[in-house]
Amino acid sequence: MTLTPIHTLVHIGAGNGSQLPQYEAMAPVRLVLIEPLPSHAKALRQATANLANTEVWELAVSCIPSSEAKLTEYNLASASSLHPATGLNGLFPGIKVVQQHSVTTISPQTLIERLQLDPKQHNQLLIEANGEEQEILGSLLEHNYLTLFRYIQISMPDVPLYQSWYNPDELLSKLENHCFELRGTDNSDPDIPLWQLDLNPVKQDLKVTQSALQHANELNESLQQKLEALQQALKTEAEKREQAQLQANSSTQENDSQKVQYNQLSQQQKELLHQLKAETKEKEKIRQELKDSLHQLQQEKNRLAKANGVLTEYKDHAQELEKQTSELQLQLKSQRQGGEKAENQLEVTYQKLDDIKQQHQQLTQSQTELQKTLTTLNQQLQAEKQDKEQTQQQLNQSNAKVDQLKQTCDQLTKDNNTLKVKENLLLDLRKKHAELQQKHQKLLSEHQTTQSRQQLLESELLKAEAQIELIKELMLNGSAI
Structure with a gap:
């Protein structure tokens, strides 16, 4: 964020226009967006159709001595480059080439000649050229054109991502020799930090x-x-x-x-x-x-001493703001991870609940069948008891019929044995019924516990979503400020 109004803002590698809201807030007098990828350039033209003093240049700024070059487009469009990938494959293992485009190129010197910048104005340069950043800056420094810009931002990954010149220490030393100072680093994308440099007019x-x-x-x-x-x-x-x-x-x-x-x-x-x-x-x-x-x-x-004192205070304030931003980003990331974890736990709970419901239905069906069997056995037992009572009455009424009684007794003995077997079977069925009832009670208890956990997870999820919304609002307010 600059402290003075920007006259001309030049963005090399403007992408699909995701930073347009930020540029509108900065309100530069002139906005020049340079993007070689055809699909992104088309999106930029559509997004800026109603913006005054905005230019979209569909070309690539390059030190390659040719008016055309091959631009490789990947399935991650923002990683498209004029140079073959090296460390990019390690950073994004799933990245693949989609197609190659023949694009128009201009040199950094020609770019400056076309821009016709006023050195007295506060101009800003952003370079996100995917492997060509350091070449462009080196050329501008060599021809003493870079001091036309009061503020510079350049993407500077921690490791080389493309087959091109990569020496951050040497580049920073050259920039400092030309009176530029590293104000800070934007780590919104931790894989590709963004250097933020200011031209010190006192040193100049x-x-x-x-x-x-x-x-x-x-x-x-x-x-x-x-x-x-x-x-x-x-x-x-x-x-x-x-x-x-x-x-x-x-x-x-x-x-x-x-x-x-x-x-x-x-x-x-x-x-x-x-x-x-x-x-x-x-x-x-x-x-x-x-x-x-x-x-x-x-x-x-x-x-210079006074300016350095003010600059030191500004740097301390900027570092504090950057620290607060990093803490908010970590909190947001933690809340997002907590929300994802809660969603996963909730999904597992729902799955367990479905399994328990199915088991409950099966147990209910088994219990119904056992109840029917138990009713049938009880009916048979009552019938057997009635037969036994009738036989006993016949035995008491007819002592004379001894042979018939003996036969009847033998039959009764057999019936008694059968009855004992059935009684044992009935006891076993009752035990199984009791066990099924215990399992049913246990499943009901687990179901209630699961429902309680589900309600707790839903409550935690609502809290996490509320915290995320609050953090988003704070970040939006911070960006607006």
Whole structure:
């Protein structure tokens, strides 16, 4: 998030427009979205049809020396790239090539020429070019174009994902040498962090002043060498003049000639003195400029110290906000995992409940059948008892009929044995009935316990959903702020 309004926002690798709401909130004067994948570029044009001052460029920014290149599209469209995949296969094991597109490319230098940026404005650059990010930044740094942007964001994975130049430490060092400072890292996607850098205008002015100071020192050294050369030439001419004077004193015949030579030497000496005065004046001017530059440099250093203090406070605040955001993301992730776990437990509970219901139905059916069997046996037992009573009455009424009674007794004995067997069978059936009733009671108890757990899980799930909604609302409010 920038602290000042953005004039021109350029996004290389804009995707399908998922960040458009954020850009609308930033309200840049001009928005340039660059996307080579045809399906994403089409989606961007549709999404920005009603947005003023928004441009969609369907092309790829690349340092490849060609006007066209092959763009590989994967089943994860956001991972599409001009470069063959390397670490991408480890990050997304199921990733597959869908097709290849022939796309138009332009160099970073041509991009800057087309943008026609005003260096006095606050411009922002976002680069998500999947393997081409560091090449683009390197080219812009080499041609001193990157300082046209006050803010920069660049996707920087922890490991190389494509077969291209990858050296984050070297890139960061180059950026710092060009007065950019790493403000923070956006870890919304932990696999592909987003570097956030700001151009420090104080350091930039200081660098310009230091360059001017170095130029002044070099010019001063050059003037000093010229002064020494003039002094040496003046000394040589003085020696020649002295020699000529001696020759004039020793030879009157050559007096006229020596006078002419003397006048010439005097004239040369005057010219050398005049040139020496001019060089001395220029040297004093350079010294004064150097003194003024040193004074400005000291003022810039003081301003830089104040700016660094403010920047340190801003960084601390940004780190605190980033920490709070990370904690909220962890809480949201935990709540989501808890909700998924509760749903899984609820599904298992429902399955167990269905199994218990089926077992309950089977037991109820078995109990009904056993009840019918028990009723039949009771009826048979009552009939047998009635037969026994009738036989006993006949035995009491007819003592005379001994043979018939014996036969009847034998028959009764047999019937008694059969009855005992049936009674034993009845006892066994009663035991089984009692066991089935116990199982039925146990199943009913388990069913009640399951229902209680289900209600508890549903309550926990409702709480988790409420917490998730609250966190979403907090995050939305935080984003809006």
